[in-house]
Amino acid sequence: MFDPVCPSGLSPIRVGDKWAAMIIRCLEEGPRRFSELRIPLRGITAKVLTASLRTLERDGFVVRTVCPGPARHVEYALTPLGRSLLEPMNFACAWMEEHWEELLDAREAASPTG
Amino acid sequence: MFDPVCPSGLSPIRVGDKWAAMIIRCLEEGPRRFSELRIPLRGITAKVLTASLRTLERDGFVVRTVCPGPARHVEYALTPLGRSLLEPMNFACAWMEEHWEELLDAREAASPTG
DNA sequence: CAGGATCCTACTGGATACTG
DNA sequence: CAGTATCCAGTAGGATCCTG
Numbered sequence: 636m637f638d639p640v641c642p643s644g645l646s647p648i649r650v651g652d653k654w655a656a657m658i659i660r661c662l663e664e665g666p667r668r669f670s671e672l673r674i675p676l677r678g679i680t681a682k683v684l685t686a687s688l689r690t691l692e693r694d695g696f697v698v699r700t701v702c703p704g705p706a707r708h709v710e711y712a713l714t715p716l717g718r719s720l721l722e723p724m725n726f727a728c729a730w731m732e733e734h735w736e737e738l739l740d741a742r743e744a745a746s747p748t749g
Numbered sequence: 750m751f752d753p754v755c756p757s758g759l760s761p762i763r764v765g766d767k768w769a770a771m772i773i774r775c776l777e778e779g780p781r782r783f784s785e786l787r788i789p790l791r792g793i794t795a796k797v798l799t800a801s802l803r804t805l806e807r808d809g810f811v812v813r814t815v816c817p818g819p820a821r822h823v824e825y826a827l828t829p830l831g832r833s834l835l836e837p838m839n840f841a842c843a844w845m846e847e848h849w850e851e852l853l854d855a856r857e858a859a860s861p862t863g
Numbered sequence: 864c865a866g867g868a869t870c871c872t873a874c875t876g877g878a879t880a881c882t883g
Numbered sequence: 884c885a886g887t888a889t890c891c892a893g894t895a896g897g898a899t900c901c902t903g
Contacts, residue, residue: 652875708885723841767896796867799867
C-alpha cells in the first residue's frame with residue numbers, strides 16, 4: 636500500500652483523500668508524531684500531510700496533541716471513530732485481494748497497447 | 750443516496766468517481782438504458798454519464814450493449830465483477846448508518862459557526 | 864436516442880521557500 | 884520540529900451546443 640508499485644492504487648474504493656487511508660494505517664498501532672508519519676509516506680510534503688491531517692481531525696477520526704517543552708512535538712492518534720474506519724478499510728482490502736487480477740485483466744483488455 | 754439532502758455525500762468512503770456508486774445501484778436490479786439512468790441521477794449531463802460509464806466499462810464492472818434497429822438504444826448491465834462491488838458498498842453503507850451522527854457532531858464541533 | 868466537441872471552473876495535490 | 888505561504892499543473896466535473 637505504501638509502495639508505489641502496489642496495486643492498491645487502482646482500487647476503485649477510496650477512504651478519504653489520497654493519503655487518509657495510509658495515515659490511518661500508520662496510526663493503527665498507536666500515536667505517531669508528524670515527522671514520524673512522513674517517513675512511511677514517502678514523498679509527502681508537509682503542506683499536504685497537514686491538510687490531510689486537518690481533514691481527519693475535523694471529521695473526528697484523529698486527535699492532535701501538542702506536547703510543549705524545549706523539544707516541542709505534536710502527536711496524532713486515532714479516535715474510536717477513526718479506528719472504526721479500519722473495518723470498512725479491511726473489507727475493501729479483502730475485496731481488492733480477491734479481485735485485483737480480474738481488474739488488471741479488464742484494463743489490459745481495454746487498453747489498445749495490451 | 751440520490752437525494753441531494755442525503756448525508757451519503759459526507760461519507761469518507763467512495764467507490765469510483767462521483768457517480769459510479771449510484772450508477773451501480775441503478776443497475777442492481779437489471780440492465781438499464783442510457784436515458785433511463787439519467788432519470789434517478791438528477792442533473793447529470795450526458796457527457797459526465799458517458800465518462801463514468803466508460804470508466805466502469807474499462808474496469809470490467811459494466812458491459813455496454815448496442816441494440817440496433819429503427820429506435821436504436823444502448824443497454825448497460827453489471828458484470829459479475831461489478832456486482833461483487835455491492836458487497837464493499839453495502840459494508841460502507843452499514844458503517845455510514847452506524848456512524849454518520851458522530852461524523853456530523855464532529856463537523857459541527859469543528860465549525861466555528863456551529 | 865446516445866452520445867461527441869468545446870469551453871470553463873474549482874478543487875486536489877505538489878514544489879519550493881520561509882517561520883515560531 | 885511542525886508547520887505556513889505562494890505559486891503552479893493536472894484533473895474532475897459541469898454547461899452548452901452539435902450530430903449520426
